Amino acid sequence: MARAHLVCGGYPAGATAGHDMDYARRRLLELLEPWQTTVSNDFTDLAKYLPQCELLVTYVAGPFLTPEQADEVEHWMETGGRWVALHGTSGGKAARIPDSKRRKMVRQEHHRALGAFFLNHPPLAQFTVDVASSSLTEGVPASFDVQDEMYLIEVQDPSVEVLLTTKMSKDPSPEGFGFAYDKDTSVGPDGETRVLGYRRPVGKGSVIYYALGHCHSQATNMQPIVDPSVSDDGRSPPQFRGPWASEEYTQLLRNALAA
C-alpha cells in the first residue's frame, strides 16, 4: 500500500489557530482511505516519515518548513514525491510591525519550496472561482461559486500550471483587518486576476497548492466579521465549512490525491 503523510494543525503546538483542524483532519483521512497514512500536527518529525512516503498532504495554520526541511521536501519532490498543500500552508510566521499593533507575514524558504506566499485575506465572502482545463480539474465545472477566505497569494514560481483563479481588483478588507503587507503582489498584470490554485512541477514530482479550504467551529472561530454575502448581519457563522461542503472542492481534492 502506498504511504502518505498528513500534517494538520495550528500554532502554537496543539492550537487550532482559527480552524476546525479536527474536521479537516477527518475529511482528509476519509479522502486518504486508499493510502496507508501517518499523521502529525506540525513538521517537527517530518524527516522520520517523509522518506517512506509518496504523498505529503498539509493543512496547517502556523507551522512551516524550516530552511533545512524546505530543502528536504524539494529534494523529495525532485525524486518523485507529491505534495498536496492546502489553505494556510502558504502562511507561516507573522512579525509585529514596530510601533504598530499590526503584523506582517514573513517570507521563508518554506514559501520557495511551496511556490506561494500568503499576504492576507479579506473577511469570509462568496466569490467565483474560475477553473482551468487540466487532468487535475476533471469533473469540476469551468467556474463555481464558493464561500471561503479569498487568499491573496504571491506566486513565487512563474512556471506553475495555474488551475484556479478569481477576479478581484482591490482587497476589500476594512482598514486594519488581518495582516498588513507592503504591496499587493497577488494580483495579475490585468489588475484583477488572482491565483487560488496551481501545480508546480519539481523534477519528477510536484506540489499542488489550493488556497481554498477555510473551516471553523464555534469553539475555533476567530473571524471578527464576515461579508454580507456569507451572513446578512456580518457576524461570523458559528460553524463554517465553506468549500468543504461543496462537491467542487471535494472533487479537486480527490483528483489531487490521485494524480
Ligand SMILES: [Zn+2]
Ligand atoms: Zn482559514
